[in-house]
Amino acid sequence: MIRYSIFLVLFLFFVLEGTVYQIFAPDLHGFSYTLIPRWVLLVIVFVGILQGRGAAMLYAIGFGILYDVIYSPLLGVYTFGMAVMVYLVSFSIPFFQKNLGMTIFMALLAVVGLEYFVYGMYSLMGLASQPHNMFFYMRLLPTFVFNGLILVATGFFIRKWILYVVKRKQELL
């Protein structure tokens, strides 16, 4: 069970993003800024820094495929985007592992990178027509703050839980 707990939690976040959050999403109830939940990516970056790049890449590709098939019209955009972002920020060295602030910063960096990548790809394919300044102020900044606040509130617990899982896994081996 403990082996699969990371996958199960990621899948839970993935489902919550598309179902429960979408029913209560502030921008659907008159809030003018768009807040995009990127909880799956945040947790994958935590895994990448605390456990290792390989495991995180597997999760990134797996959940990227899920995003592509279930929520988006183009296959491959999220799979590639998430894998590249997770690869770029997963430094599993003690400096990042010991420092919760740095871990949070790297996770948010990945969120910004993914937003820009998807915006670029969709603009290229004619699926998004938002001008850049609107994208930046109405979408990127609010999303950054939203995900940042969530991580500041929960990052400590996510880190503890992943370290516990990693420790238990090593004991099992």
Add this chain to the structure above:
Amino acid sequence: MAPFFSNKRLIALLVCIIVLVALVGYSMSERRSASLPEQLLNDSVGWVQSAFSRPAHGVAGFFESINDMRTIYEENKVLKSHLDDYAALQVELSELRRHNEELQGSLELLDDPEIYDFSLRSAMMISRSPDRWTEYIGINKGAQHGIEEDMAVMTSKGLIGKVRSVSQLTSTVQLLSDQDRTNRISAMVDGEEAVFGFIEGISDESGYLQFTKIDIDAEIEEGMTVVTSGLGGVFPRNLVIGEIVEYESDEFGLTQQAYVKPSADFNQLDYVMVVEREAASLESDIDPENEDND
């Protein structure tokens, strides 16, 4: 730390980019229906999604009804005043209906289903794409329940979109507000004379639907109701889309363009209805696919 990009990694990256381009190209190809692995994934995740959505809809509905309670008294008064008109209208409607049937009977038209006729299947919204780039929702009915691609989807207030892809147990609906260039439906203004055009996505600035390619000489006014035309062959006629709030001639001055305020609320969806048109799309003797048989 090892060098960031060794030769091997560079090659892996290039291969990944090639795969990305191939996949994007594959999914951009016209009229692609969902492949078997996609259907499997959609259905199995859809099952989990509906388990999460159902209670969430319940909670949202509870808060909504508390909200409603505050306005219920005034609403009731307005409704009561409408009720008197309703009885008179009901009489007139049944009279007209009987008259219509008689006339159609004398023309022997009754057996063919009309372009207006449709049947409904209700479905629950189980998911919505979390990135706001695409306006897709997932519903919990699929091919097994008789849903087909391109069917119209509506709520009790009006049209909201069309079915984009179908799996066995779930399907994906593209809302009218989606930005995709191919998201276009044939519509008409319901007036003295029918005026035809296309609903083409939502405009970024105003948030209204764009009703384009209207004849330059056509007379349209603010407040006119826009409905589906049924000319596309898949939608029935007369599903309400919204009403015109503004119009202008388009950028080239060759056609007119209007902005339509949708009558359905795309943001707070819970239960939707999938519309199946009863009339065949083409008479069999003018269907080009049948020509070869003759």
